[in-house]
Amino acid sequence: MTYGYIDAPIGIPDYHFQHFGILSHAASYGLGQVNFIHEGPDRPHDTKPILSGMLDNLHRGDTLIVTDFSKLGDTTVEVLDALTVLSRRGVRLYVVSSEYRLDNNADALVVNMACSLIRMIEKELQVRPEPAPAPDPFQMPPAHADLSTPTPRTRKRKLDGRSSEIEELLSTGISMSEAALRLGVSRPTLADWAGRWNLFIPNPPPTT
DSSP states (O other), X not given: OEEEEEOXXXXXXXXXXXXXXXXXXXXXXXXXXXXXXXXXXXXXXXXXXXXXXXXXXXXXXXXXXXXXXXXXXXXXXXXXXHXXXXXXXXXXXXXXXXXXXXXXXXXXHHHHHHHHHHHHHHHHHHHSOOOOOOOOTTSXXXXXXXXXXXXXXXXXXXXTTOHHHHHHHHHTTXXXXXXXXXXXXXXXXXXXXXXXXXXXXXXXXXXX
């Protein structure tokens, strides 16, 4: 049997437009008498569209005519799912607006492959973990973090508030390397810290 699906109440202009388009398409392809099924926008939200029930009850050799792909679903995935059901049940589909045909031809195989690919992609997207955000180099480590290997910024913070101590230490004439060793930091860290704070480093006292 041949069915024409219209999603508009009887009597409004859109109903007549869909009705005429389906009849003309059926005549062009010699599909015989069309049995129309229609539903309006007043369908309760908690019920499935009539077309959803039709897909499960059509039989091999039946024909379904719709005016456009949007009648099969609200998203691309829903449309492809409907096409998969039709192709597997051996139901022919005709879409008036695009002249698309789903018949016992290569289109059925293409639809099945496309649906399988989309499901694979969606499955991978759903299980893929979200990438961890890049750490902020200026953010202090949490209280429970392991501080056994301090970062350069942590080492520099160890020198904050110790300007007088550092000046006094360097004024004794010891080298920058030895001063850094006593302060528990590396020489580049001490030099960088001193330059950043414009630390005055007096000349070492003359040796006697």
